[in-house]
Amino acid sequence: MTAPTPCVRLPFLRGPLSVSGVEEADAPAASAPQAGPAAALLLWPGLPSIPQQGLYCPADYPFSQREAAACLEDLRQMGDAALSGLPVGVTAANNPRAARRASEMALLREIGGADNEAALKAEAARKLRIELEQAQKALIWVWLQEERMGELADMAQTLAQKSSGFTLSLGLDEADAGEASELTSPGAYGGAGILGAPISLDLGLMPPWKMVTANAMYFLPPDLPILAEGTMAEDLLEALDFVPATESALADAAALADDSLLCARAPAWRIMGRTRPTGSQALDAERLWLVRRAAS
Secondary structure, X not given: OOOOOOEEEEOOOOOOEEOOEEOOOOOHHHOOOOOHHHHEXXXXXXXXXXXXXXXXXXXXXXXXXXHHHHHHHHHHHHHHHHHHOXXXXXXXXXXXXXXXXXXXXXXXXXXXXXXXXXXXHHHHHHHHHHHHHHHHHHHHHHHHHHHHHHHHHHHHHHHHHHHHHHHHHOOOOHHHHHHHHOOOOOOEEEEEOHHHOEEEEEHHHOOOHXXXXXXXXXXXXXXXXXXXXXXXXXXXXXXXXXXXXXXXXXXXXXXXXOOOEEEEEEEHHHHOOOOOOOOOHHHHOEEEEEEEOOOO
């Protein structure tokens, strides 16, 4: 039996915000790939303890798993320090990434400033390495932000439940509380609070999908289909001309043909609203974009 053609879900690395916060990578929603849209995998940012199923793990990340974990801890500590009001410090002097960067710079100095082929190749490799490191750092930061949004969603849900019980204990009719809860803004997450006042978590706090997509492109092969979700899917439907995801429209990815999907082909720079190619192969290569057809 032929293995199903995978595709990667964006822009969420943990999955869309659900009733219990952001989907965990090993939750049923990210189960083993199947034919059709269920074959979509979550992009793993290169951290240790990779779940066995439901994830796409690029092999060309610049950081090792240990370095990625150190980067995550750096970002976590910087966030905690910022929230506490303390000065945000720089990375430690014994950080292996900083040591490697110093080694690379020393190598360039040894090569010399002469305009020779070796020096030019070394400089180009160094710049590419920096681009890849920054892209992976961005994905790790997105992973952390989604983790915190999931925690906030759980807190909002718990507060809404406890507040609802308190409201009922005051003798307020459930229908009255329900009318007040309808004030919750669209695209928000939460419920009715004390005396029916809405408790909501603005999903606009999630990392912008264009930023996530731009950095993910460095690690996704051009022939790997991408399934857009959430506001990204809504924006793509306005930016591109989608057609039903039939076998003929999908071509090499015909195994993903499904009545519930629409597809379009375009380079990443176009979906991000730019007017011309960027010169980056990751953003300029044409890709296959998928969205779920709206329920009728």
